[in-house]
Amino acid sequence: MTALEFAVQDAAGALGARRVGADRVELCAALGGTGGLTPSIGTIEAVVATGIPVHVLIRCRAGGFVYAEADELAVMNADARAAISAGAAGLVIGALTPGHQVDADGLCRVLDGVAVEDIELTFHRGIDQIRDREAALDTLIAAGVTRVLTSGGAATCAAGLDELAAMVGHAAGRIQIMAGGGITVGDIAALHRAGVDAIHLSARRVIADDGGPGGGSTGHEQLDEQLAAAVAAQLAATDLSGHPRA
Template sequence: MINMEVCANSLRSALAAQEGGAIRVELCDNLPEGGTTPSYAQIALAKKILDIQIYPIIRPRGGDFLYTDLEFELMKADISMCRSLGCNGVVIGILKADGTVDVTRCRQLINLAGPMGITFHRAFDMSNDLFKALEDIIELGCERILSSGGEASALQGAEVLAALINQAGRRISIMPGAGISAQNISELIRMTGAREFHASARKTVKSHMEFRNPKLNMGALADEFSYDVTDSRTVKTLIELANSVE
């Protein structure tokens, strides 16, 4: 069986992921920034309502993965919160300025997480040597690595992903993510041999606002009268296609 994790940008998206057959959600906020830690309420209600695994991302801001001492304290507090709420796991990733994995800080977060599972996110793709980073993350004891093979999309990085999966063996799962779609998931399975995938499976929903002030935007989005949510049918289609590959 091929397992599907969904990057859920809200509780609504997480529910759609569950309905579509995902086994796990990476719960996050601010997907245009690559995902940041969701609110306490999002995590708490997700844990109360969902039956599938919940892995909140622990990322205090967008941008790089080199964090200040204050940001690191925020990450530790968020992990403690997730543990107290009974989350199944968390998603982490910290680098040093030279592009290597910050093993010391990551180990502190993992120790704080206790029995929760650990996914290392796409900070991995920003490291200076993916194959050395792989060994560091295995030594840390993470369950899996989310990766596009260091490229803009998993399809572009498919050859590297295959090499990483070969090097990892049974020691850790390499989970392709970035641009996973119904059009490429079968090809990615054949090219990489991966057994679990990460997709947002989003669709755009138009706002029902009747009055719209044309003079300003409240943020950086070009269109503030639409938003993205996970589509349960897309999740289901991805899973069906993935498990039909021979």
């Protein structure tokens, strides 16, 4: 069966994901504006308390994934250890070299002191900036990473279907390929045929909420539970249909 993961930013989103039957959530902050940053410890604890497995994004700033400054890696290491102490079942991490390859040393520094044998590790969409993704998969397999989150290097998963299928073939069950990036309900059958192990999306909507001159925006994001339920239903129907995977 294809796993289903939603990116959420609060306990309400996690509860909604749990109600529609998601397997886990990725927890982050500032998703729409930055692509996601590490959430607060209070938020992690509140979402863990909902009972759904929580994978926490470890990302200290917006922008690219080359962390040349040692203090950035140190901050992410502290966040990773704190997230696990708060009950996270997994971490979502990523670091690239200046040449846009997997920064294995940087990942080791982020995970220093973390009992990685007890959790799941997801390498995030930093992999979509890597040209040779098959070589990247080999590096991540050797590093013990559980899965990668990818659109196949394209703007959306629908545009990256061929590459996603190629990554699934190269992975050969050694690492999970989780599709994420611009997924719609209509994309699910094709992603299933491509053989991906999991589907990831935010299914979010913006709630109008003017913060005034110091609030930074005119609204905040929440999981759209109706859309999330439609995704879950379509995925379940596709899995049960027995369509062969490519």
